[in-house]
Amino acid sequence: MRKLKLQMQVSLDGFNSTGPNDEQKWVTWAWDEIKQYVFDLADSTDTEIIGRKLAVDYIPYWLDTFTKPEEPMYEVAKRFVTKKRIIFTKTLEKCDWDNTELAKGNLKDEVNNLKNQSGKDIIVYGGSSFVSALVKENLIDEYHLFVNPIALGRGVPIFDQLENWQQLKLKKSIPCDSGIVILHYDFIK
Numbered sequence: 574m575r576k577l578k579l580q581m582q583v584s585l586d587g588f589n590s591t592g593p594n595d596e597q598k599w600v601t602w603a604w605d606e607i608k609q610y611v612f613d614l615a616d617s618t619d620t621e622i623i624g625r626k627l628a629v630d631y632i633p634y635w636l637d638t639f640t641k642p643e644e645p646m647y648e649v650a651k652r653f654v655t656k657k658r659i660i661f662t663k664t665l666e667k668c669d670w671d672n673t674e675l676a677k678g679n680l681k682d683e684v685n686n687l688k689n690q691s692g693k694d695i696i697v698y699g700g701s702s703f704v705s706a707l708v709k710e711n712l713i714d715e716y717h718l719f720v721n722p723i724a725l726g727r728g729v730p731i732f733d734q735l736e737n738w739q740q741l742k743l744k745k746s747i748p749c750d751s752g753i754v755i756l757h758y759d760f761i762k
Contacts, residue, residue: 582600583719599721623703715760718756
């Protein structure tokens with residue numbers, strides 16, 4: 574069975590964004606320190622799932638970056654654009670992006686169906702409300718959290734819909750010179 578892996582930037586106090594549009598102006602951008610980890614994680618997957626709110630800006634940005642090999646983020650774009658993407662939505666009726674499908678059914682059923690298909694693992698990057706729904710349904714198998722050296726005091730958390738505890742096992746902790754700590758946890762089912 575394939576695993577669903579979450580990669581997400583979070584503040585020290587557990588928030589992913591500071592507003593309804595997933596604003597992340599507070600993120601410490603230490604690309605040189607984290608890029609190999611991001612690449613290795615992305616390369617272990619062949620499918621990306623994403624919520625509709627994030628997809629609207631996220632997909633066009635990476636598609637545009639993919640057309641510009643001179644861009645510093647081209648290697649990232651190459652990994653994102655070539656993966657199969659599934660947008661979870663209740664409102665979109667069609668999708669014009671290559672390698673992209675819409676999932677409109679029950680979240681738990683749709684994700685479990687993907688996990689039971691053959692292939693590499695599945696990755697999710699956001700947005701916050703979509704990830705919260707995945708967390709609530711115990712669908713995330715691995716958490717790869719980039720904990721930023723900032724406390725926001727408010728914002729959009731990803732664990733706010735939990736009805737019961739989630740027991741996690743720390744697999745790896747990587748402190749970075751920028752102050753980011755990369756935490757890899759497995760969900761204990």
